[in-house]
Each structure stands twice: as structure tokens, then as C-alpha cells.
Amino acid sequence: MKGRGVLTGVHFMHGDHACAEGAIAAGCRFFAGYPITPSTEIAERLAQRLPEVGGVFIQMEDEIASIVAVIGASAAGARAMTATSGPGFSLMMESIGLAAMMEIPCVIVDVQRGSPSTGLPTLPGQADVMQARWGSHGDYEIAAYAPWSPQEMFDLTILAFNVADRFRIPVMVMADEVVGHMVERVVIPPEDQIPRWERKRPRYPAGDGFRPFAIEDEDLVPPMAHAGEGYRVHFTGLTHDERGYPDMSAETHHRLVSRLVEKVRRNASQMIRYDAYALDDAKIVVISYGCTARSARRAVADARRMGIPAGLLRLISLWPFPADVVRELARQAEVFIVAEMNLGQMICEVERYVSQPVKGVFHAGGAMIPPDPILQAIREVAFHGSRAGGGKTSAG
Amino acid sequence: MAHALVAEKHPLDDLIRRDRMPHIWCPGCGIGIVMRCYAQAILESGIPVERHVVVSGIGCTARVPGYMNLDSYHATHGRPIPFAIGIKLVKPELTVTVFSGDGDLAAIGGNHLIHAARRNVDIKVICINNFNYGMTGGQVGPTTPLGARTTTTPYGNPEHPFNLPYLLAAAGAVFVSRWTTLHVRQIKQDILYSFRKPGFTFIEVLAPCPVGFGRPNDIEDGVEEMRIYRRRSQLVYRVPEEVPWEALEVDLREERPIYVGRFVDREREVFQPIRLTSKG
The missing domain is CATH 3.40.50.970 (Thiamin diphosphate (ThDP)-binding fold, Pyr/PP domains)
Incomplete structure (x- = not known):
């Protein structure tokens, strides 16, 4: 090698x-x-x-x-x-x-x-x-x-x-x-x-007038000049204007920070990744990620074998969060279940976008959440319906 | 009849971001003197301006890169050295200078300072030592003398200061010198020398901070501090043969010598990342 x-x-x-x-x-x-x-x-x-x-x-x-x-x-x-x-x-x-x-x-x-x-x-x-x-x-x-x-x-x-x-x-x-x-x-x-997305680079040779944080495109991403290329750029963690110069005004601050946030929000569709499993007709939508999603997928497969209409949305991008996908699922789902190896973090994000009950299957960590507690949660909501309401289940 | 001569262009114009003037420094502050020495050294270095990069952390001195018309990076507090290491290892052809203050480099960034010296990574450090945190209004710093008054040591500093040349010599820097802002030629000469000296170099420059350190410690203004430098600076050629390392500790308030000079100039293998192939 x-x-x-x-x-x-x-x-x-x-x-x-x-x-x-x-x-x-x-x-x-x-x-x-x-x-x-x-x-x-x-x-x-x-x-x-x-x-x-x-x-x-x-x-x-x-x-x-x-x-x-x-x-x-x-x-x-x-x-x-x-x-x-x-x-x-x-x-x-x-x-x-x-x-x-x-x-x-x-x-x-x-x-x-x-x-x-x-x-x-x-x-x-x-x-x-x-x-x-x-x-x-x-x-x-x-x-x-x-x-x-x-x-x-x-x-x-x-x-x-x-x-x-x-x-x-x-x-x-x-x-x-x-x-x-x-x-x-x-x-x-x-x-x-191997896919390769390049850094946006200055379109003009080094010389007077390059403004390292000037926005030329709708994606809000400025071209980047590197050290040693002659552009004589200034980079600072201070609030800065398009030249990269510190500017302690509220206007510049609002403009800069808004752009940094909007840059990601506007381009989120290019960053968001997720995986859908058995979601087409799912009434019980399990949301999970990382190693816990391996158990969640098994639990959903077992539920399907029992005739329960469960599906799995596996988050691949946690951030940006696929809010539109979750909103869309909320048109068909009766209840959501979030399985994660913490005491309730991404569940907060799910709750922002749905009006249905959201049930959590949590564990503080130390061992994978096995499929059983997730299946158990699916069965509870399947047999008791959404009336079972939200609630937290400890997987421990 | 005398005529005023108005120069259209100063030789250092190209190296200064004139559109950022006036600067933020107080009257009597010594930082600008050292910045000018740095600019002059760049001009005389023969190294193309495009190959000079300057990095700083946070503080009054850390504003220097923002005024230099170079590729310049104003990083997190205490972190200019690792930032500079990242640049230097990717582009070894660049001359990377860290220009920052004693608080930034020796307190919050102290760990990076000693480890960079230990590695002997090829970074040029210019450290302005004004004995306090100036930007935040004159608090005690890692170089504040024992007993000195600052806004957070109103009863006198109960801590011992760092003796920076001694620290850097022990940590492994290949070049260590100290001057005051009175020694403009020596500062420029040593910056020029450090550009050509492979490895981790450290130049400490004692600088007046009349507002932060001078006022509470009975040093009337910047000029008086320069007079102290003139009266008490004593050139040392060899440490510890002439004076012990411990004697390099500075206390402006005591009538004892402030030792200046080149304390360390030695050869050690310079850090190079492991390479098994030519860069591809």
C-alpha cells in the first residue's frame, strides 16, 4: 500500500x-x-x-x-x-x-x-x-x-x-x-x-482591490485566497468587513453573522443526507443515527414482521437537520420515536417540527441501545396508539 | 528660506495598511516602534513580501498583523503559534512570524510557546513585553513583577513573573534575544537575523505601556520609561558567564540593570514533518 x-x-x-x-x-x-x-x-x-x-x-x-x-x-x-x-x-x-x-x-x-x-x-x-x-x-x-x-x-x-x-x-x-x-x-x-468539491478561489490575480469577504455569488460563499499567494489578506476573529478589516459597528456585525448563518441555511439541501427505511406507509416513524440506528433498523424490521407500520428515518446529517423531511413525514405519521444514546438531544429538534407525540428511547451511554427497547417502544405506541403520548423510555 | 519637504511616498508605505490608520494604540505605547522595525526588516530581508506571513493572538500587540499589508492572521487568544505552525508546515517556503504580546504568548499560550521551542519549529516570534494586559485595561500578567500594582493586583502582585529569555532558552529556542523599544537598530537587526536563522527564534522587546502599567507603578509616561531603558539597559554578550540567567528577570521599579542582548544563538535540528515521498 x-x-x-x-x-x-x-x-x-x-x-x-x-x-x-x-x-x-x-x-x-x-x-x-x-x-x-x-x-x-x-x-x-x-x-x-x-x-x-x-x-x-x-x-x-x-x-x-x-x-x-x-x-x-x-x-x-x-x-x-x-x-x-x-x-x-x-x-x-x-x-x-x-x-x-x-x-x-x-x-x-x-x-x-x-x-x-x-x-x-x-x-x-x-x-x-x-x-x-x-x-x-x-x-x-x-x-x-x-x-x-x-x-x-x-x-x-x-x-x-x-x-x-x-x-x-x-x-x-x-x-x-x-x-x-x-x-x-x-x-x-x-x-x-471519489467526489471532489473544490474550494472557491479568487477569479482575479493578486493585486490591489481583492476583498477577501466580498460576496459575488448567491451561495454567499466568498472566494478564498491562501497564505503566500500575494493577495495580502487579513483574517480575524473580530467582526470584519468585506476587506477583512475589523469593524466594531452593529451594522457590520449583523451583516456578517447573518451571512455566516444564512450561508449554511441557503445551501442546506446540498449538505443534508438521510436514509429512509420502510417509511412509505409508516405510521410510526423512528428517528435515529449512528450506531443506535443499527438497532433501530432491526427493531423496525421486527415490527414490520409483526404487522406494525413502522419505518426508520436515519439521520446522516445531524446538522443541517433535515427539517423538511421530518415535516413531510408528519403528514403521515401518528407518532414519532427518537432513539439516541443520550438523555434526549436530537429529540428536541424533532419536536420543533412536528405536532405529534414524540417518544424518546434514551440511554446515557456505555453500551449500544439494543433493538429490544426500541421495539418495545414501537409496540407500546402501536397497541395504545398515539394516545400513549410522548414520554421518555430509558433503554437501560 | 526653508521649504517643507513633503514626501509623496514613504519606503514602508507598501507594507502598512494605511487605510487602517489611525491605529488603536495609546500615546506613549511602544508597539508601533517594534512594528516599524519589523516592516523595515521585511523591506531589507530580500524575501519577497508575498512570502512573509504574520500571525497573532489577542491583545494590543496582536493588532499588529491587522496593520501590516501582508497575509495576516489574527487568531484566538494564545493560539498564534499553532496557527503559524499549520501555515509553515504546509508552505515551508514562507517566512512565518508570530507577533504578539507577553500575555498572549506566555500565559494563555504558554503551553504552545514552550512546545514550539522544544520542537524547534521554524517560526519567528516577536514578543512585546509590557508587563501587563493592556487591551483589557491593565491587569496583572505573566511578566508583571512581584509587588507591582495593576487593576487586579491593587495591593501589589503576589506572584513571581516569568523570566522569558530563561524560559525560552530552557525550552530549546535556537535564538533568544531581548531589547527595549529604545534599541530600534538592534531590534531590526535581530528580526532580520531571525529570518535567516532556521528554527524557533524568540525576540523579546520591553515596551512602555504608560496607561496600563506605567501609571499605577509611578512611571509617568512613555518617555520616562524610555529614559529608564536608557539609564539601566546593560548589554550582555554571554549568559550565564557574565550574569546568571536569574538576573534577566526585569523589574522596572527597581534600580538594577535591565540586561539586553543576544542570549542564545545555537544550532539544533529543525523540526521537519516525516516525509517518505517528494510532496505530491
């Missing part, structure tokens, strides 16, 4: 390694990270692989330095990534806001473990999903994807780079310990079939 960028072929591959290979295939040539279970295998794989393809691997002194080095590398033109888990993800939050404000693309992989705090380092969790959306201070929007398999650790890492570059935002891969440490079939396509 030495010297090869894309390991085309069929593999039996570890989820974290598949993520690393997705990064390599996407053209990632810079990784800065700090060891943390259960994401460390991503760093280990990239420490081996990046030098083979002319890329840079550096282990930093902490997660703050890691994300900041990634942002700097991206400012110089590289596709750049870091990988971490909850405690490191928390440390990165301030500078994820910097990347959003400077509009510097970057990819952050969070292989979630039991939390809060040090929690369960070697065991799974899904309780960082709201942090992915809201973790840094202020208004900004990002994209975040939840892989449910090693194959998706590969595929969604590539998508994360494409979305980050195309829209100049931080993008998170919100994996969990189960998919990170799972070994499964991974198909890596030929190099020319």
Missing part, C-alpha cells in the same frame, strides 16, 4: 482506519491531533499514511493546538483535519468558532464516548451532538454527519471535506465508539470516482 493515496478495493476495515483512509482519499494532507480514546487509531493510521502521500502529520501538545494548527494549515491551502473525543472536542470549541468566523474550512472527527467529563473513555456515547451544533459561543452554523458503519466513516469523511471546502465552514464527523472500533466491510472506489 506504500505510496498509494486511494486504497481502491474491498477491505475488512476498522472504523477509525476507514475514517483515516477517507481523509487520505479526500486529499487531506495535514493532520494535527492529540491522542484520545476512542479516536486515537485515526491519528495512528494517519501518522503512518500521511508521510506516504507527501502529507504532514503532527502530534500537538493539546487539542487546542491541534484544531488551531489545522485551521492554519487550511489557511495555507491544505485540506486539513483533526480527530478527537469529548474532552478534546470541548477544548476545540473556541477555535471552531474562529474557523466559522474566518470561514476557513476544516474537518473535526469526534469519536464520541460516554460523557460528560472523562466519562467512559473506551465505551460509546452520542451526547456531543448538540455540542457539535452549539458548542462555540455565538451564532454560527456548521455541518455534522453521523456515520453508522466503517463504510460511512470512509464516505462521510470525504463528504465532510467537500462540504467544508465548498461552503468554507467547519464540518464535524460525529462518530461513536461503536462505529469507530467496529471492523466491517469497506469498499473504497477507484480514485476517479
Whole structure:
């Protein structure tokens, strides 16, 4: 495999390694990270692989330095990534806001473990999903994807780079310990079939008058000049005008922050991904993601065998949230069930868009939610109807 | 009869974002002096302007990149060094300078400072030390002398300050010097020298902050602080042969020497990412 960028072929591959290979295939040539279970295998794989393809691997002194080095590398033109888990993800939050404000693309992989705090380092969790959306201070929007398999650790890492570059935002891969440490079939396509969305670049040569944050297109994404290209750009986390110059006025602030948010909202259809299973005639709609969706799918299949009209909406993009899809399902569904390995996070988002009862199947983390409690929840609402109402079920 | 000569163009015009003037610094502040030295060094470096990149964190000094007409990055508080490392490792052909203050580099960013020096990554650091947090209104910082008054040490600072040259020498920097804003030629010379010196270089410049540090510590204004520098600066050629490292600690309020000079100039292997192929 030495010297090869894309390991085309069929593999039996570890989820974290598949993520690393997705990064390599996407053209990632810079990784800065700090060891943390259960994401460390991503760093280990990239420490081996990046030098083979002319890329840079550096282990930093902490997660703050890691994300900041990634942002700097991206400012110089590289596709750049870091990988971490909850405690490191928390440390990165301030500078994820910097990347959003400077509009510097970057990819952050969070292989979630039991939390809060040090929690369960070697065991799974899904309780960082709201942090992915809201973790840094202020208004900004990002994209975040939840892989449910090693194959998706590969595929969604590539998508994360494409979305980050195309829209100049931080993008998170919100994996969990189960998919990170799972070994499964991974198909890596030929190099020319790896999708590649490019960063928008200045249309004019360097010279006077380039305004790095001037908007020329309806997508609200400004072209990006890199360090060393002669554009003499200024990037700051301060509120800035189209020249990149600090401007402490309420008008400029409102214009900038509104654009950063609207940029993602307006282009959300290009970022949203989901998977529908048995939803066509479903009256009971289960919504789940990541490793929990594997159990949810089994529960829905079992329910169907019992004649219960259940279906599964698997969220692949957690953010942007597929609100229109959920609204559409609300035209047919009698009840929603949200299964997630936390004590109720994405369920809040579902409740925003539907008027039906929404029942939660939750677990604080440490072990996968098995199919049984999800099936149990389906059966309860099937036999008692929507009158059973919302409510929370502990899967423990 | 004398005629006023009005220069149409200053040699440094191209390096300054003139449309951002006036700057935010207070009367008597020393940062602008050092910025001018940096601009002059760039001009004399022979390195194309496009290959100079300047990075800062947060604080008064961290505003310098915003006034420099270069590719410039004003990062999160304490984080200019990892930001600069990211740029440098992707584009090794660039000369990447970190221009920031003592609070940014040695307190909130202290971990990055020592680890970058340990790695000997090829970053040029210019650290303005004004003994306090100026931007936020004169709070105690990592270099504030023991006993000095600031807005958060109204009864005197109960903590010892960092001795930055000693710290950087111990951490592994290949070049460490200290000057005051009085030493404009030496500052420019050392910045120029650091551009050519591979590895992690660190230039500390003591600078007046008459509003934040001077006023509560009985230093009347910027000019008086410059007089202190002139009266007490003492050039040292070799540390610790001439003076022990500990003597490099600074306290403007005491009548003792402020040692300046090039304290470290040595060779260590420069950090390079592992490469198995030519960059492809």
C-alpha cells in the first residue's frame, strides 16, 4: 500500500482506519491531533499514511493546538483535519468558532464516548451532538454527519471535506465508539470516482482591490485566497468587513453573522443526507443515527414482521437537520420515536417540527441501545396508539 | 528660506495598511516602534513580501498583523503559534512570524510557546513585553513583577513573573534575544537575523505601556520609561558567564540593570514533518 493515496478495493476495515483512509482519499494532507480514546487509531493510521502521500502529520501538545494548527494549515491551502473525543472536542470549541468566523474550512472527527467529563473513555456515547451544533459561543452554523458503519466513516469523511471546502465552514464527523472500533466491510472506489468539491478561489490575480469577504455569488460563499499567494489578506476573529478589516459597528456585525448563518441555511439541501427505511406507509416513524440506528433498523424490521407500520428515518446529517423531511413525514405519521444514546438531544429538534407525540428511547451511554427497547417502544405506541403520548423510555 | 519637504511616498508605505490608520494604540505605547522595525526588516530581508506571513493572538500587540499589508492572521487568544505552525508546515517556503504580546504568548499560550521551542519549529516570534494586559485595561500578567500594582493586583502582585529569555532558552529556542523599544537598530537587526536563522527564534522587546502599567507603578509616561531603558539597559554578550540567567528577570521599579542582548544563538535540528515521498 506504500505510496498509494486511494486504497481502491474491498477491505475488512476498522472504523477509525476507514475514517483515516477517507481523509487520505479526500486529499487531506495535514493532520494535527492529540491522542484520545476512542479516536486515537485515526491519528495512528494517519501518522503512518500521511508521510506516504507527501502529507504532514503532527502530534500537538493539546487539542487546542491541534484544531488551531489545522485551521492554519487550511489557511495555507491544505485540506486539513483533526480527530478527537469529548474532552478534546470541548477544548476545540473556541477555535471552531474562529474557523466559522474566518470561514476557513476544516474537518473535526469526534469519536464520541460516554460523557460528560472523562466519562467512559473506551465505551460509546452520542451526547456531543448538540455540542457539535452549539458548542462555540455565538451564532454560527456548521455541518455534522453521523456515520453508522466503517463504510460511512470512509464516505462521510470525504463528504465532510467537500462540504467544508465548498461552503468554507467547519464540518464535524460525529462518530461513536461503536462505529469507530467496529471492523466491517469497506469498499473504497477507484480514485476517479471519489467526489471532489473544490474550494472557491479568487477569479482575479493578486493585486490591489481583492476583498477577501466580498460576496459575488448567491451561495454567499466568498472566494478564498491562501497564505503566500500575494493577495495580502487579513483574517480575524473580530467582526470584519468585506476587506477583512475589523469593524466594531452593529451594522457590520449583523451583516456578517447573518451571512455566516444564512450561508449554511441557503445551501442546506446540498449538505443534508438521510436514509429512509420502510417509511412509505409508516405510521410510526423512528428517528435515529449512528450506531443506535443499527438497532433501530432491526427493531423496525421486527415490527414490520409483526404487522406494525413502522419505518426508520436515519439521520446522516445531524446538522443541517433535515427539517423538511421530518415535516413531510408528519403528514403521515401518528407518532414519532427518537432513539439516541443520550438523555434526549436530537429529540428536541424533532419536536420543533412536528405536532405529534414524540417518544424518546434514551440511554446515557456505555453500551449500544439494543433493538429490544426500541421495539418495545414501537409496540407500546402501536397497541395504545398515539394516545400513549410522548414520554421518555430509558433503554437501560 | 526653508521649504517643507513633503514626501509623496514613504519606503514602508507598501507594507502598512494605511487605510487602517489611525491605529488603536495609546500615546506613549511602544508597539508601533517594534512594528516599524519589523516592516523595515521585511523591506531589507530580500524575501519577497508575498512570502512573509504574520500571525497573532489577542491583545494590543496582536493588532499588529491587522496593520501590516501582508497575509495576516489574527487568531484566538494564545493560539498564534499553532496557527503559524499549520501555515509553515504546509508552505515551508514562507517566512512565518508570530507577533504578539507577553500575555498572549506566555500565559494563555504558554503551553504552545514552550512546545514550539522544544520542537524547534521554524517560526519567528516577536514578543512585546509590557508587563501587563493592556487591551483589557491593565491587569496583572505573566511578566508583571512581584509587588507591582495593576487593576487586579491593587495591593501589589503576589506572584513571581516569568523570566522569558530563561524560559525560552530552557525550552530549546535556537535564538533568544531581548531589547527595549529604545534599541530600534538592534531590534531590526535581530528580526532580520531571525529570518535567516532556521528554527524557533524568540525576540523579546520591553515596551512602555504608560496607561496600563506605567501609571499605577509611578512611571509617568512613555518617555520616562524610555529614559529608564536608557539609564539601566546593560548589554550582555554571554549568559550565564557574565550574569546568571536569574538576573534577566526585569523589574522596572527597581534600580538594577535591565540586561539586553543576544542570549542564545545555537544550532539544533529543525523540526521537519516525516516525509517518505517528494510532496505530491
